[in-house]
Amino acid sequence: MADLSIEDKCKLAAKLLEQAPPGEVNDVINDIRAIINDDATLMQHILPSLRAYNLSQLLVVEHPATDGIKEHTSLLSFAGIVPGEEQERFVDHEGKRSFVYDHINAAASDYQAYELPEEEEAFRAELAKSLAAYTKSHFPQxxxxxxxxxxxxxxxxxxxxEVVPETTVDSASKTDDAGAAEVAEPPEPTTAEEATSGPVTDVVEEQVGGGEVEPLPTPATEEVPEKQEEVVEPGGLEKVDSAVVLAREAEEKEEQAAAKETEEGGVEEEPRVEEVVTAGGEPTSTAESETQVVSETAPAKPPRKQERVENPVYTLEVVGNRYNISNFWTGRWRTRWIVDQAKGQVEGTIYVDVHYYEQGNVQLATEHAASFPCPTQSNGNQSVASQIVTTIAKIETAYHLELNDAYEELGEKAFRALRRALPVTRQKMDWEKVSGYTLGADLTKARS
Structure with missing residues (x-):
C-alpha cells in the first residue's frame, strides 16, 4: 500500500465500498477515510460508487410531511430515475413529485411536481397497492x-x-389629417382694431353672492367706456392687406439672411420642431414621434413536445432489512420484477445478503432468477395486477423455503463434516482430569 499513489488507493477503496454489507456502509466509509486520510480526493472516487450502491441496494429515503402530504418513504433505484431530465431526479410516487438526492449527505431536496399519464398511472397504482399488501404481510420491515x-x-x-407593440407616429399623416391632429397657431387679426388691441388685464375673478338668485356685478379697476359706433374708413381693408403682405416679405428676407449666414459660418441649423396635438390632448413634437422605435417581442421558444413510450415497462421492487447489531449480524432481501406487457413476460431476480461478524467475517450473497407469463385479462374477481403480484409471492415464498432447507442441510451435514464429534480416542474429554492427561501416550495407545 505504501507504493500506491493516492489515486490508486481511492480506486481500491471505491471497489471495497460496493461490497459493503447490509446496513454497514457508513462504517465502511469511516474506516476508509481513516486509511486514506484525504477526504477531498476520496470523495471524488467514492461518490459514483456510493450512488451505484444506494441504487442497487434500494436505499430507503424518508420524506417529511410538507404541503398537505403526510410523512412517508420511497426507494432509490435505477428504475425510479425520471426519464428526460438533465439533472438526475428520482420519483416519489406517493407524494406525486420528484426530487434530487445528495448521496454524500443523504438528503433529498428540490421537490417538483410529477405526474404520469392517466392510463399508465392507473395500472401502476394498482400494482403498487397489491405489492404493498404483500410486502406488509411477508416483511416486518x-x-x-x-x-x-x-x-x-x-x-x-x-x-x-402579452407585449403590445408601439407604433411609430407619422407626422405628415397627422398634420394632413384634420380630424386626428390640429396645428395650434394663433388666428391672424382681421381688422386694425383687433391687431392693435392688447390683452385685457384689468378683469378680476367673478364674485358670486351666497344664496342669491343672480350673481353680483363684476367690478372693474377702471370705468369701461361705452361702446362707440365703428367708423368705416374708405379703403381700410386694402390697407390691412398691404400691411400683412409687407410683414410676410420682411419675415422671408430675415429667414434668407439667416440661412446665408449659417452656410458661410458652417453652423448647422437646428431642425424645426413642430408641436402636434394628439387625440389625447397632449402635445408631442414631430421629431420625437419620428424617432420612436417599435418594440419587438423576443422570438418565442419552440413548444415542448410530450414524449411517450409506446410499450412502457413496470418495475416492481421490494426490500426487507433486518439489522441485529447486538448479535453481530445483518441481512437484506431484495427483489426486482419487470413487467413487460408487450413481450407478455414477467422476469425477476431475488437477492439475499447476510453478514455475520462475531469474531470473524462471514457473508452470504445469493441470487435467484425466475420468470412467468404475464396475464392479459382479469380472472374472475382478480385483476391483472393482482394476478402478477400473487404469482410473485408464490415464487418468492418457494425460494425462501428452499433457503431454509439449504441452511438446515448445511448445519447438519456440511458443518459436521468439518469437525469431529469425539476425539481420536473416541472418548469424551474429562475436563476435571485434563492436567493428568498425556496426549502423546494416549495417541500412541490409540494407534496400537
Missing part, C-alpha cells in the same frame, strides 16, 4: 415501490404577459 418507464406529463407553461 419491508418497503416496496412500482415504477414506470413512461415519460411524465410536462408541467404547464408559465404564462407570459
Amino acid at each position: 419491508g418497503f416496496s415501490t412500482v415504477s414506470s418507464s413512461q415519460f411524465p406529463l410536462l408541467p404547464p407553461e408559465p404564462s407570459v404577459p
Whole structure:
C-alpha cells in the first residue's frame, strides 16, 4: 500500500465500498477515510460508487410531511430515475413529485411536481397497492415501490404577459389629417382694431353672492367706456392687406439672411420642431414621434413536445432489512420484477445478503432468477395486477423455503463434516482430569 499513489488507493477503496454489507456502509466509509486520510480526493472516487450502491441496494429515503402530504418513504433505484431530465431526479410516487438526492449527505431536496399519464398511472397504482399488501404481510420491515418507464406529463407553461407593440407616429399623416391632429397657431387679426388691441388685464375673478338668485356685478379697476359706433374708413381693408403682405416679405428676407449666414459660418441649423396635438390632448413634437422605435417581442421558444413510450415497462421492487447489531449480524432481501406487457413476460431476480461478524467475517450473497407469463385479462374477481403480484409471492415464498432447507442441510451435514464429534480416542474429554492427561501416550495407545 505504501507504493500506491493516492489515486490508486481511492480506486481500491471505491471497489471495497460496493461490497459493503447490509446496513454497514457508513462504517465502511469511516474506516476508509481513516486509511486514506484525504477526504477531498476520496470523495471524488467514492461518490459514483456510493450512488451505484444506494441504487442497487434500494436505499430507503424518508420524506417529511410538507404541503398537505403526510410523512412517508420511497426507494432509490435505477428504475425510479425520471426519464428526460438533465439533472438526475428520482420519483416519489406517493407524494406525486420528484426530487434530487445528495448521496454524500443523504438528503433529498428540490421537490417538483410529477405526474404520469392517466392510463399508465392507473395500472401502476394498482400494482403498487397489491405489492404493498404483500410486502406488509411477508416483511416486518419491508418497503416496496412500482415504477414506470413512461415519460411524465410536462408541467404547464408559465404564462407570459402579452407585449403590445408601439407604433411609430407619422407626422405628415397627422398634420394632413384634420380630424386626428390640429396645428395650434394663433388666428391672424382681421381688422386694425383687433391687431392693435392688447390683452385685457384689468378683469378680476367673478364674485358670486351666497344664496342669491343672480350673481353680483363684476367690478372693474377702471370705468369701461361705452361702446362707440365703428367708423368705416374708405379703403381700410386694402390697407390691412398691404400691411400683412409687407410683414410676410420682411419675415422671408430675415429667414434668407439667416440661412446665408449659417452656410458661410458652417453652423448647422437646428431642425424645426413642430408641436402636434394628439387625440389625447397632449402635445408631442414631430421629431420625437419620428424617432420612436417599435418594440419587438423576443422570438418565442419552440413548444415542448410530450414524449411517450409506446410499450412502457413496470418495475416492481421490494426490500426487507433486518439489522441485529447486538448479535453481530445483518441481512437484506431484495427483489426486482419487470413487467413487460408487450413481450407478455414477467422476469425477476431475488437477492439475499447476510453478514455475520462475531469474531470473524462471514457473508452470504445469493441470487435467484425466475420468470412467468404475464396475464392479459382479469380472472374472475382478480385483476391483472393482482394476478402478477400473487404469482410473485408464490415464487418468492418457494425460494425462501428452499433457503431454509439449504441452511438446515448445511448445519447438519456440511458443518459436521468439518469437525469431529469425539476425539481420536473416541472418548469424551474429562475436563476435571485434563492436567493428568498425556496426549502423546494416549495417541500412541490409540494407534496400537
